[in-house]
Amino acid sequence: MINIVGFVFIAVGLFFDFVGCLGLVRLPDVYNRLQASTKCITLGTCSILFGAFLIQGATASGIKALLCMLFLILTSPVSAHALARGAHRSGVKLWEKSVIDRYEEDRQKQ
Amino acid sequence: MTSRIILFILGFITWSLLNWALDWQHIFIGVIVSAFVAYMTGDFFVKRTHLFTHPMRYLWFLYYVPVFLWECLKANIDVAYRVIHPDLPIHPGIVKVKTSLKSEVAITFLANSITLTPGTLTVDVDQGNGYLYIHWIEVKHKDIEKATKDIVEKFEKILKRIFEE
Secondary structure, three states: OHHHHHHHHHHHHHHHHHHHHHHHHHOOOHHHHHHHHHHHHHHHHHHHHHHHHHHHOOOHHHHHHHHHHHHHHHHHHHHHHHHHHHHHHOOOOOOOOOOOEHHHHHHHHO | OHHHHHHHHHHHHHHHHHHOOOOHHHHHHHHHHHHHHHHHHHHHOOOOHHHHHOHHHHHHHHHHHHHHHHHHHHHHHHHHHHHHOOOOOOEOEEEEEEOOOOOHHHHHHHHHHHHOOOOEEEEEEEOOOOEEEEEEOEOOOOOHHHHHHHHOHHHHHHHHHHHOO
């Protein structure tokens, strides 16, 4: 029974990872791509790791999967933030149909 | 000193979880390694150590985890829908929101939570004035107050009880 639940978690995780990669190809600019890749790939990978934990139980490898989830949740938004800030600072433009860019306005004022 | 003890305990717990074998050799090496790390880098791990002594903060943190996970799940379904939809229904832009949080840890947690929740990604933080610049995949409000209400408020109230006051 617990194995089936674990495999369901792994399947859901694979789906979200797939959507994340699809977003990386389909979306127009670097910021939108970061949105898709950060969110979907964080949850997808966490879901796969949680499924592995359910199948393995509280053994050495199962607990390592849980720790990996924790570190992934802590580090992936930080790297996305660093990439987005670096891209904007080095002059990567937003998609031409973007609605508003307050960051650019405020940086020009300074 | 208190900061070093907290780092020692956290390091030792992480080491024990990574090994998951409670014989004396692992514990011995773990104590030596975490004591060394705590001695070398413990000074700048936590600045306001009194925060660790209030039990209510831990309870609010436990409440924060399910709220955050629920928002995270909604975010994923939302982004997945936008990516799979043939017309790509996105109206992206960078908006500015205001936060009343002051401490570094609280703002870091807020920025990370915003990054992992529906359609928002923190681009930059202005800690002095309390502004966050957020890339929003579907801009609903352009002015600061309404965007703040939509993006920041649900986390801000909880984070304030965990890290400030």
